[in-house]
Amino acid sequence: MNLQDNEELDFNYQGLIFSANVGEGKHTALAELMSDDRIQKIDQLDVQVAELIKINHPTQKFDEDQLSEKVTEFYIDHPREEYGNWVYYHWRRQLIRILAKDDFIDLRTSRNRYKITEEEQDSLYTKKIGVIGLSVGQSVALSLAMERSFGELRIADFDTLELSNMNRIRTGLYSLGVKKVWVVAREIAEIDPFLKVVIYDKGITDENIDAFFGERGGIDLLVEECDSLPVKIQSRLKAKAMGIPVVMDTSDRGMMDIERFDLDSELPIFHGYLEKFGDESKLLENLADNYREILFAILHFEQLSERLKHSMSEIGKTITTWPQLASSVIMGGAMGAHYARMILLNQKVPSNRFYVDLDAIN
The missing domain is CATH 3.40.50.720 (NAD(P)-binding Rossmann-like Domain)
Incomplete structure (x- = not known):
């Protein structure tokens, strides 16, 4: 289990973050959550990766097939099963797939630019x-x-x-x-x-x-x-x-x-x-x-x-x-x-x- 950047977790109000690249012997807690049918799993990683590609290539206009190809290429360098994070919100009983931290922050703040430099x-x-x-x-x-x-x-x-x-x-x-x-x-x-x-x-x-x-x-x-x-x-x-x-x-x-x-x-x-x-x-x-x-x-x-x-x-x-x-x-x-x-x-x-x-x- 990898609690990335969370030092003193309080599950009453903090999301529990797991690296998708858990490594052998470190995946027990995530595996338990994934196998629990009472927990909703939301995996929209492909959509996030596609949007990340678009903000990183602002001068290009991708059609659906081109963007899909770019997403596939992304996963060559960043294998899907290892890339990014899962976040568990116990109060919602939801496990949600998100980008790696730096990519997540870049994408989430991309529409702040240049109102905030x-x-x-x-x-x-x-x-x-x-x-x-x-x-x-x-x-x-x-x-x-x-x-x-x-x-x-x-x-x-x-x-x-x-x-x-x-x-x-x-x-x-x-x-x-x-x-x-x-x-x-x-x-x-x-x-x-x-x-x-x-x-x-x-x-x-x-x-x-x-x-x-x-x-x-x-x-x-x-x-x-x-x-x-x-x-x-x-x-x-x-x-x-x-x-x-x-x-x-x-x-x-x-x-x-x-x-x-x-x-x-x-x-x-x-x-x-x-x-x-x-x-x-x-x-x-x-x-x-x-x-x-x-x-x-x-x-x-x-x-x-x-x-x-x-x-x-x-x-x-x-x-x-x-x-x-x-x-x-x-x-x-x-x-x-x-x-x-x-x-x-x-x-x-x-x-x-x-x-x-x-x-x-x-």
Whole structure:
């Protein structure tokens, strides 16, 4: 059995990767999976090889017979029974044939070019991104994964998926009761089993915050999308102390918030909206006495949409928490991934808070 690049596998959310070229005496686990009639086997390797040939010969136009001949030639140099990988997803009970790692990555990112250059793509593979909160955070994480904009993704959320979450979190009913970090990590593994995802299924706590921010050289960027006000403040203070940029979307009026602590370690958190509450290092100590006021200051209450303002007045009366719509969450996820990529590639992105308000566009 060959677990290529998977050092600490967690079968709850990671695909199990087997080399097709297992070699004598190393094929027991794969053979057992292949012989299990309860497991669906999907082998579309020929289609992937054909597409790989096309992207490697962009000036040529192959007809069906020519392409078939090229696939046959490919297997002369790369015997089919030995080439590529099988990936087993236990939660789906599926065993899927894919290209060899380098070919898989080249093909999967081929339509990024030249929106993302080869040099930029290679640079992104060296980056570590942390995502706290997996509503908007799920959309950011999946967008980053689809673009392959990181080398390691750390995701933190303590919650499990509930039916009401599915108005904005893209998944199926099969995920009800599953930890949100598993839901997101599984989707990423199904897109690309070679991407590294590290989960924090207790959310961010006093016990794990140092590891989340600092392990293995530390994260290069934080995407903060959690509902917890203490964690919002605590994570900002940590990012500021470590010089880590922060990206946040509030899924209302397309508000995007960017804090470049990597460029200026003296920036006040939340662009100074909390300065009236005193020393920012004391905010957590004084939070209980000013919770509502601090929350409204962070959200810049006057700039919220009228519908969200009304919704917040109904919390605890007719609703239990503020609403979020899929259209806003998906847009926020796309914007978050876009600006995360720009920041990681050292493109010009200042500290700023701005709105992409679709309701205001006529």
